[in-house]
Amino acid sequence: MNPTAAPGPSDSGGATNGEHALTPEERAEYERLRRLAAVRHRRVRRAGSSVLLVLTLLLAPLAVVAAWVQDTVSDTDRYVQTMAPLASEPPVQDAVINRLTDRVVERVDVGAVTDSLTKALQDAGAPPRVVEGADALTAPLQDAVRNVVDRTVRGVITSDAFQQAWEGANRRSHAAVVNMLTDDGGGALRAEGGTVQLDVGEVVDQARDRLVDAGFDKAAAIPDTDRTITLFQTEELGKAQDAMRLLDVLGVWLPVLTVALAALAVWTAPAHRVMLMITATGVGVMMVVLLVALAVVRRVYLDSVPPTALPPDAAAAIYDTFVRFLRDSTRTLLVVSVITALIAYLYGPGRPARAVRAVADRSTTAAGRGLGRAGVRTGSTGRRLADHRAWTTGGIIAAAALALVLWNHPTVGAVALVLGVALAVVIVLAILAAASGPTDRAADRAAS
Numbered sequence: 001m002n003p004t005a006a007p008g009p010s011d012s013g014g015a016t017n018g019e020h021a022l023t024p025e026e027r028a029e030y031e032r033l034r035r036l037a038a039v040r041h042r043r044v045r046r047a048g049s050s051v052l053l054v055l056t057l058l059l060a061p062l063a064v065v066a067a068w069v070q071d072t073v074s075d076t077d078r079y080v081q082t083m084a085p086l087a088s089e090p091p092v093q094d095a096v097i098n099r100l101t102d103r104v105v106e107r108v109d110v111g112a113v114t115d116s117l118t119k120a121l122q123d124a125g126a127p128p129r130v131v132e133g134a135d136a137l138t139a140p141l142q143d144a145v146r147n148v149v150d151r152t153v154r155g156v157i158t159s160d161a162f163q164q165a166w167e168g169a170n171r172r173s174h175a176a177v178v179n180m181l182t183d184d185g186g187g188a189l190r191a192e193g194g195t196v197q198l199d200v201g202e203v204v205d206q207a208r209d210r211l212v213d214a215g216f217d218k219a220a221a222i223p224d225t226d227r228t229i230t231l232f233q234t235e236e237l238g239k240a241q242d243a244m245r246l247l248d249v250l251g252v253w254l255p256v257l258t259v260a261l262a263a264l265a266v267w268t269a270p271a272h273r274v275m276l277m278i279t280a281t282g283v284g285v286m287m288v289v290l291l292v293a294l295a296v297v298r299r300v301y302l303d304s305v306p307p308t309a310l311p312p313d314a315a316a317a318i319y320d321t322f323v324r325f326l327r328d329s330t331r332t333l334l335v336v337s338v339i340t341a342l343i344a345y346l347y348g349p350g351r352p353a354r355a356v357r358a359v360a361d362r363s364t365t366a367a368g369r370g371l372g373r374a375g376v377r378t379g380s381t382g383r384r385l386a387d388h389r390a391w392t393t394g395g396i397i398a399a400a401a402l403a404l405v406l407w408n409h410p411t412v413g414a415v416a417l418v419l420g421v422a423l424a425v426v427i428v429l430a431i432l433a434a435a436s437g438p439t440d441r442a443a444d445r446a447a448s
Contacts, residue, residue: 042270049275052265056258057282061290063258064333068326070251080171085321087166091314093157097150100207104149152214153207277344284337287330294323328411335415364427368434382436385429392429396422
């Protein structure tokens with residue numbers, strides 16, 4: 001059946017070439033079936049895009065975490081950037097200083113010193129009052145020893161040499177994060193049983209050498225086994241390690257899969273712009289959820305660390321330092337999502353969107369005409385820009401997106417910079433299009 005066939009004359013009075021025209025009833029039935037098929041097609045596309053959208057939103061937070069884990073583990077520079085600030089965090093420095101000072105002071109027998117002094121005074125026939133005064137020296141001597149040891153250890157921990165040594169040690173052992181997540185052992189950061197421990201062996205060696213040089217021979221007795229600080233205690237560490245292993249494996253492909261699903265969701269939907277706006281908004285919401293989850297995990301982590309093992313401020317500094325790049329990535333993706341949703345909305349038919357576009361058009365047109373009155377005319381180039389405005393704007397947006405993809409670890413500042421440059425280019429091209437002067441299509445065709 002050919003719905004476009006038209007009736008024509010025929011010697012036999014039938015249809016021409018074996019075809020016949022549709023009657024009004026047949027055409028109405030054909031149109032009804034075609035509309036029904038179109039509705040079914042749109043429903044299928046809408047259902048498919050909805051499924052793809054749900055998968056995208058569920059995978060988005062996991063993709064961000066997986067990319068962070070993979071990046072931190074595989075990139076030595078990134079790992080050093082993650083761990084290096086711990087050496088300069090005052091709460092962490094104080095925790096290490098107090099731990100080492102306690103260990104040294106515990107091994108300095110001040111009581112034996114005062115006992116020897118008392119015995120020597122008694123043997124020398126000193127008055128009883130003098131002998132009793134020697135016994136009272138125990139507490140002042142204890143404080144003096146602690147002050148000297150604290151000052152010596154603090155000089156080691158707060159020195160630039162220690163921070164450089166810390167960075168060097170982390171650069172040589174950047175696989176420590178892998179060891180912690182996979183429970184392989186070794187490295188500066190490792191998991192043992194239900195605890196995550198920080199190895200401060202190099203700090204112990206430096207402090208012990210300086211104390212011995214300062215005359216504290218007892219400092220040489222600091223055992224090599226006392227070289228770790230417990231950062232995290234939990235019975236769920238094994239499950240977390242299993243989850244992190246899976247994220248590490250998917251670290252490369254999960255972000256790619258998430259982006260592909262988001263693109264398919266937008267492409268499959270009947271209304272591409274609306275689905276782009278919904279997808280961007282949904283991803284932004286999931287990034288907010290991830291930030292909230294990080295805050296909850298932080299609270300759980302701080303509650304799980306006993307104050308006797310690590311002061312709360314030191315534990316907070318360690319957690320904030322360790323996840324700061326994950327937070328930065330989450331905030332960056334949140335900003336990108338908001339910008340994408342806003343751009344998609346501004347291209348729509350809404351009254352505020354039309355008002356913004358009208359103001360922008362009037363402003364660029366006025367600026368372009370001002371250039372024209374000043375004698376600056378873009379001629380055929382400006383008219384081509386005006387004729388292909390949608391293509392040029394789309395190309396600029398695509399270039400901005402590509403710049404962010406190729407940017408190494410983009411931050412919110414990088415997004416603002418790229419957005420500002422792209423917006424400036426769009427405005428300049430719009431002004432140049434408006435400065436083309438009087439339209440002369442024939443001259444343009446002849447010139448081309």
